[in-house]
Amino acid sequence: MTIDGTTSVLVHLAYPAAHLKTPQLFNPRCEERGLNAVLVPWQVAPAHLAEMMDALRQAESVAGAIVTIPHKETSAALCDRLEGVAAILKVANVIKRHRDGSLVGRILDGEGFVGGLRRSGIDPAGSKVLIVGAGGVALAIAAALVEAGAARIEVCNRTRQRAEDMIERLSRLALERDIAPELGIADEPSAAGFDLVINATSLGMHAGDPLPVQTETIGPGMTVAEVIMAPAVTPLLEAAAERGATVVPGREMLLGQIDPFIDFLLGDAA
Known part of the structure; x- marks a missing residue:
């Protein structure tokens, strides 16, 4: 994997993050599909989640986030829009950042x-x-x-x-x-x-x-x-x-x- 100035960065939000297994599967699959993207773990305490979500809106290299315990409900409430079943359940495990900085959540678990x-x-x-x-x-x-x-x-x-x-x-x-x-x-x-x-x-x-x-x-x-x-x-x-x-x-x-x-x-x- 080559990381450069055009790489789409994705973050995996968790607390704690040491147990995460998604990057080990996600990154090789991006390589297989010819995508210049990388997923990295981000350990964020619940008390700082709102600040972190605001930072995501400003980070133009960030394409979005995958979300796990304990942030799925809180992060959904901080999205600008929820799609599909997430809109009914008010829970999200994946959040896409659009070019205007808006955050859209779905639930795929x-x-x-x-x-x-x-x-x-x-x-x-x-x-x-x-x-x-x-x-x-x-x-x-x-x-x-x-x-x-x-x-x-x-x-x-x-x-x-x-x-x-x-x-x-x-x-x-x-x-x-x-x-x-x-x-x-x-x-x-x-x-x-x-x-x-x-x-x-x-x-x-x-x-x-x-x-x-x-x-x-x-x-x-x-x-x-x-x-x-x-x-x-x-x-x-x-x-x-x-x-x-x-x-x-x-x-x-x-x-x-x-x-x-x-x-x-x-x-x-x-």
């Missing part, structure tokens, strides 16, 4: 997650799904599962109000799309009765984290999926595999987003 399931041979249509977590990535995944035809989605989160807010936004999406999945809140992270169990929290990223799901409730015939990229096999996935479940690592969600990221952020150049 859900598309990538469902694509990862399908590449793993799992069709979520008709499934009963438990999602642990109620942040931006959980919301995006749930929205994609609504559109993919999941029969029931329950959300379990340590703060019940956030789970209730997530269900309310999903209900609005379902109404707009004229889809009618069952939506509810689970009081305990028990996998019993579900076909697909998703950890959409950061639990498992660090040694000593508690397990996000009651693993004794996991069994054969279930699918357990992660959003965490590192470690590649989390303690949850390891426990689920030992109990006979099919496991889908977080990398699958990312792989499904690389080309859509490039297409959106680099526009005509892609």
